[in-house]
Amino acid sequence: MSDGRDQIGLGWRRELAVGILANLDRIDVVEVIADDYFDATRRERRALRTLAAQIPVVLHGVTLGLASAVPVERRRLERTARLCDEVQPDYWSEHLAFVRGGGIEIGHLAAPPRNNATVEGAAANLERATRIVGSAPLVENVATLIDPPASDRDEATWINDILGASRCRLLLDLHNLYANATNFGFDASHFLARIPAERVAAIHLAGGKWIGDIHNAAGRRLLDDHLHDVPDPVYELLTEVGARVPGPLTVILERDGHYPPIDRLLEELDVARAALARGRRQRDAVSEAAA
Amino acid sequence: MSATLLEAFLAKIYVNEDARASFLADPRGEAIRAGLSQHQADELVQIDRVGLDLMAESLRRKRERRGGSQTGRHR
Numbered sequence: 310m311s312d313g314r315d316q317i318g319l320g321w322r323r324e325l326a327v328g329i330l331a332n333l334d335r336i337d338v339v340e341v342i343a344d345d346y347f348d349a350t351r352r353e354r355r356a357l358r359t360l361a362a363q364i365p366v367v368l369h370g371v372t373l374g375l376a377s378a379v380p381v382e383r384r385r386l387e388r389t390a391r392l393c394d395e396v397q398p399d400y401w402s403e404h405l406a407f408v409r410g411g412g413i414e415i416g417h418l419a420a421p422p423r424n425n426a427t428v429e430g431a432a433a434n435l436e437r438a439t440r441i442v443g444s445a446p447l448v449e450n451v452a453t454l455i456d457p458p459a460s461d462r463d464e465a466t467w468i469n470d471i472l473g474a475s476r477c478r479l480l481l482d483l484h485n486l487y488a489n490a491t492n493f494g495f496d497a498s499h500f501l502a503r504i505p506a507e508r509v510a511a512i513h514l515a516g517g518k519w520i521g522d523i524h525n526a527a528g529r530r531l532l533d534d535h536l537h538d539v540p541d542p543v544y545e546l547l548t549e550v551g552a553r554v555p556g557p558l559t560v561i562l563e564r565d566g567h568y569p570p571i572d573r574l575l576e577e578l579d580v581a582r583a584a585l586a587r588g589r590r591q592r593d594a595v596s597e598a599a600a
Numbered sequence: 601m602s603a604t605l606l607e608a609f610l611a612k613i614y615v616n617e618d619a620r621a622s623f624l625a626d627p628r629g630e631a632i633r634a635g636l637s638q639h640q641a642d643e644l645v646q647i648d649r650v651g652l653d654l655m656a657e658s659l660r661r662k663r664e665r666r667g668g669s670q671t672g673r674h675r
Contacts, residue, residue, distance in 0.1 A: 378603035411608025413615055416666070417659055422610075426603035454658060455651030459606060459643040492651075521654050530654050 313557050315589070316365065317582050319574060320563045328571025330363075335575050338365040340561045343401065344372050347388045354395060361396050367511070367559060368392060368401040374408040375438065375448065376421050376471070378430035386441040393442055399559070402447035402480045402511065403438070405431060405471060420453035423460035423467035432474035439476065447511055448477045452485035452533035454520075456493055464489060465503040472508050479504065482513035483546045484539065488531040497542075501549055511559040512550060514539045514581055535565035539577055544584040551588020552595075560585060602637055609634045609644075613652070615659055624649070 318338035319329060329336060339360070346357055360366060370389060373381050393401055406418035407427075421427040431448075439445040450468060462470070472479065481504070490497035516537030522528030539562065547560070562577055609631065613620045623630045623644075631641035 377607060379607060407607050407611075410604075410611030413608070413611040415611050415614055415659065416662055417614075417655075419610070419614065419655075422603075422606060424603075426606075430603065453651070454655040456648040458610065458647045459640055520658065521650065528650055530651065532654075532658060 315551075315557050315585055316559045317578050317585070318365075318559070318561055319578065320369075320561055320565075321360070321366075322564065322568075324568050325564070325571065325574070328574070332571060332575060333364055335578065336364065338367060338399070338559055338561070340367045340369050340563075341396070341398075343368040343370045343389055343392050346392055357396060361398070366396055366398050367561070368396060368398040369561075370401065370403040370446070371418065372408055373403045373434075373438070374406060375403050375434045375446070376405040376427050376431040377407040377410075377434065378421075378426045379407075379410070380430075381434045381437060383437075383441065386438050389438075390442040393444065400447055400510070401442065401444065402449055404449045404451050405468065406451045418451045420451055420455070420457040422457050423462050423464065425461075428467065428470040428474060431471045435471075435475040435477050445475070445477045447480040448472075448475075449480040449482050449513065450485050450489075452482070452488045452517075454492070454530045454532065463495070465500045468504060472505060478508050478510040480511040480513060481509050481550065482515070482533075483543045483550070484513065484515040484517060484533050487540070487543050487546060488517055488533045491531045497546055498549060501546065501553060506553040507555055509550065509554045509558070510556065511561065512547060513561050513563055514543055514547065514577075515563040516540060516543075535563050536567040538569075538573075539581070544580060547581060547584040548588040548591070551585040552591040553588075555592075558585065602640065605635050606640055609636060614656060615663075617656070617660075620652070620656055624652075 316337035318336050321339040321341045329339060373385055375381060404418045407421045408415050408418060486497050486500060515533060515535045516539050517531055517533045518537055519529050520532045521530055560581055613623045627645045628641045631644045
């Protein structure tokens with residue numbers, strides 16, 4: 310999907326389109342939000358196909374709600390299938406989240422209870438999604454402000470259980486990991502050591518901010534809002550991932566608002582490229598020492 | 601079925617202020633009245649209240665930005 314090379318790119322947003330198209334020599338790949346195109350006009354879809362002809366595209370879903378005890382509706386998967394057929398992305402991805410329940414749309418990627426019911430539900434939904442769409446999605450870890458109620462295992466165990474029950478690879482969101490580790494007091498590096506490195510295929514980078522009683526550690530949480538620059542600890546995690554993961558990675562910088570000038574985002578891509586390269590050098594040094 | 605009911609219950613207390621207030625006033629009673637098991641009710645009694653409040657507030661702000669819609673961009 311990436312000719313064996315790491316790729317670094319940006320989330321495609323209308324506000325960034327001009328800047329992205331003017332700098333395709335510095336962007337390897339763009340990630341398009343699939344849901345933005347489910348009801349697109351013919352003209353918008355033609356524009357998306359034109360984009361895909363110029364630069365590798367990956368599709369990212371936000372509303373399927375795969376990590377749920379409730380089966381994903383067939384019509385939602387069929388829309389994803391049609392878009393994948395049309396765009397022929399390098400891969401498509403979705404979140405390990407539930408987004409609705411009892412007819413209520415949460416309007417957000419909610420972390421489900423981490424237990425057998427959601428592992429089994431996610432596995433069934435991922436099998437169904439793979440069959441209907443025609444390819445397995447990459448699955449993404451989500452950030453959560455609330456410690457998911459009714460959970461009986463930690464996040465790394467839960468993700469491992471889902472990976473073990475499916476053929477899916479992981480889209481590892483490093484800011485989501487950083488936020489959850491910060492909010493719930495676990496070690497992000499330990500988390501990385503526990504997930505199967507060979508199943509990690511893609512990375513998300515983003516930023517966030519403190520909310521709540523920000524001067525009180527017990528009353529605040531780090532919110533993954535995609536509105537701020539990527540913090541240094543997330544780049545450090547990217548280096549760690551580069552050192553651990555054997556295969557090529559697609560790294561996407563996500564920004565959903567408060568858009569800085571495109572040059573600033575391109576600088577963030579350069580920082581990400583350098584962080585990943587440091588990890589790759591560490592990986593290669595270990596391989597050479599072992600040979 | 602029980603897991604499905606739990607997701608529905610969580611969705612409700614995440615987005616509905618009245619439901620959340622009722623739950624916080626009587627977590628076990630509201631859970632049982634929603635058809636959840638005794639075990640699930642016991643777990644919900646221990647809910648992360650700081651996280652629940654912050655998540656609910658974050659969702660409320662998102663809905664405001666979207667003009668009241670609960671659909672659209674989920675992140």
